[in-house]
Amino acid sequence: MTASLNAPTTTPSTVLITGCSSGFGLETARLFLARGWHVVATLRQMRDDLLPASERLRLLPLDATDPDSIRACVAEAGPIDALVNNAGIGLLAPLEGMTMDQARELFETNTLGTLAMTQAVLPQFRQRGRGVVVNVSSSVTLKPLPLLSVYTASKAAVNAFTESVALELAPLGVRLHLVLPGRAPATAFGDNARRRMAPESHPAYAAFQAEVFAGLRDTQTPVTEVADVAEAVWRAVTDPGAPLRLPAGADAVALAGAPVSAPPSA
Numbered sequence: 001m002t003a004s005l006n007a008p009t010t011t012p013s014t015v016l017i018t019g020c021s022s023g024f025g026l027e028t029a030r031l032f033l034a035r036g037w038h039v040v041a042t043l044r045q046m047r048d049d050l051l052p053a054s055e056r057l058r059l060l061p062l063d064a065t066d067p068d069s070i071r072a073c074v075a076e077a078g079p080i081d082a083l084v085n086n087a088g089i090g091l092l093a094p095l096e097g098m099t100m101d102q103a104r105e106l107f108e109t110n111t112l113g114t115l116a117m118t119q120a121v122l123p124q125f126r127q128r129g130r131g132v133v134v135n136v137s138s139s140v141t142l143k144p145l146p147l148l149s150v151y152t153a154s155k156a157a158v159n160a161f162t163e164s165v166a167l168e169l170a171p172l173g174v175r176l177h178l179v180l181p182g183r184a185p186a187t188a189f190g191d192n193a194r195r196r197m198a199p200e201s202h203p204a205y206a207a208f209q210a211e212v213f214a215g216l217r218d219t220q221t222p223v224t225e226v227a228d229v230a231e232a233v234w235r236a237v238t239d240p241g242a243p244l245r246l247p248a249g250a251d252a253v254a255l256a257g258a259p260v261s262a263p264p265s266a
Helices: 023-034 067-077 100-128 149-172 189-196 203-216 226-238 250-256
Strands: 014-017 038-043 057-061 082-085 131-136 174-181 245-248
Touching: 014 023, 014 067, 023 038, 023 226, 057 067, 067 100, 082 100, 082 226, 100 131, 100 149, 100 174, 131 149, 131 226, 149 174, 174 226, 174 250, 226 245, 245 250
Parallel strands: 014 038, 014 082, 038 057, 082 131, 131 174, 174 245
Antiparallel strands: none
């Protein structure tokens, strides 16, 4: 099955998805393969045991923080119809316990990597007069959360970038969308974020961090399943009438409809 994009095509469509080693990226690649698309799945560390063998699947190495890696990946991928910028990293830490190197790593991967990948595919989209870019952001941009200030800033920048560049590309036939996942305990993202936290962090926040981590283990709160995100990406890519922002997961949908809370009082 091949779904329509901005304009009809006579051959199966091709999607390039970044960050396919686990979680949202891996599930999205599986979904597009199952629905008849050609998939270019990228990984920082190459593995060939993650996805079912298919003549419609190619695995390519990609480090979205490395311009040479981006150029090589896009050149090897060839013509594509859609780009899904899913690659990203997290970090749970109080601002006072974070190094500037850690902050730069977040922005290099989450923000500048997304920007650079988008820029790299635009020439072919512009020349063909069609194409779709889907940027996977986060529902933390809908509601402030502690210990995620810099991560949230990196994703909020993705939101602003996407909304602005969507205006300049619409006249060229290129669509941009944001998918905003909620909290997804079934992925390795949270564990990776905690491992990236500096061991010493900041002792003044130790009790507060423990309280926050305990809250993240709450099993009563609605959460996001990886399938929710894959389906949201599918809609963004294949439905020309999809909204620019698509919350993914029960918690993200709830946040998207909730009023913005007032900042805490001193």
